[in-house]
Amino acid sequence: MRPENPYTCSEVLEWIELYLDDDLERPLAQSVRWHLEGQHESGGADAGCATCRRELRRAERVRYELGRLSEERCPDLVTATVMEEARRHDEPSAGGGAGSRTTAFPAPPRWLQAGALAAAAATLLWLGVQAIRTPEPQPTAIHADLSISEYSPQELARAEQELRLALGYVAAIGRRSGVALRDDVLVDDVLAPSAEALERAFAAPPLPWRER
């Protein structure tokens, strides 16, 4: 028997989510179904409401896509850190008041650890560059006969390697902490002045990043 369908499109559209969740009363659900899909058993050409049916398909598509969002695996580093902290510090707290705390200090967030390391690395790098750029004091008797040319190629290579390592470390920390150092900032504000200072100080050939 053809059910009554006293409902408007706006009412049906409001019920689509409940309809998909099977949360509507049976008579109401039948009316919504008829509104959406029509009745073919009587031989009529009624194919239901195309607009509402389209919205039903959109709702089904959203559900389908939501269902495809999968559970993610927690990185092992997180659990290893947690277990290490739990082992290292102390026992869990006994059943005290709600405000009681153990002596275990909460581990600082990793972005804070990374940020502190990045700041330290950047400071060291900056100090190194400043030391190179600072005008030499008047030569004294002790180092008057020292000159840049006395640095061996091995020492220069090692200095360059250390600088590269420091920069690589800063970049790695930046990636780890989600901080993006823009190339132009890195090159113009950090690498270029460092390279110029090194070139001036050591009369060295241009460093690779100066060839950009």
Next chain:
Amino acid sequence: MPDELEAFGEAVECHKNRLFTFALYFLGDRSQAEDVTQEVLLKLWRNWRKLDGVDVAAWLTTVTRNASYDALRVRQRARTRLRSLDETVHAVPDDRPDPARRAASSQLGRRLEEALRELAEPYRSILILREIQQLPHQEIASTLGMQLSTVKVYAHRGRKKLRELLSDDLDGEVSDAS
């Protein structure tokens, strides 16, 4: 103590992925999600003995949700501060899904993740718990301290909001004939 540590380790293994997943979809930032998960699991250890007889799964969900919300507020404050300082170094965390996940998911799936993060609370939490983590409505209700009917209404409205947010994307995906 060793027994407690062992039991704690088992609890960590049991819940870690669920907590990380919630934080990841809530925040959209893997690094922050790792921080939140670590913080929550350490909090579990600090409260281990107090939780005897407590539904640990529900407790963890509540704590993770609160920690995620706090992390989100901190990030929003940091963004505001950075903008006002006119930083030369761009330090705004990237809240798009990470590259591996971007590559693995469809265009609509990626937009869906973004749209999910545009939802206000409690729509976002409820949809993550219901649709991604497949928790029953009743469990969500008891975890969030809401009536069952309220959770259902939020879930329905949340999905409807998602449909509205994805309207342009869905236009190309769903045809009248389907």
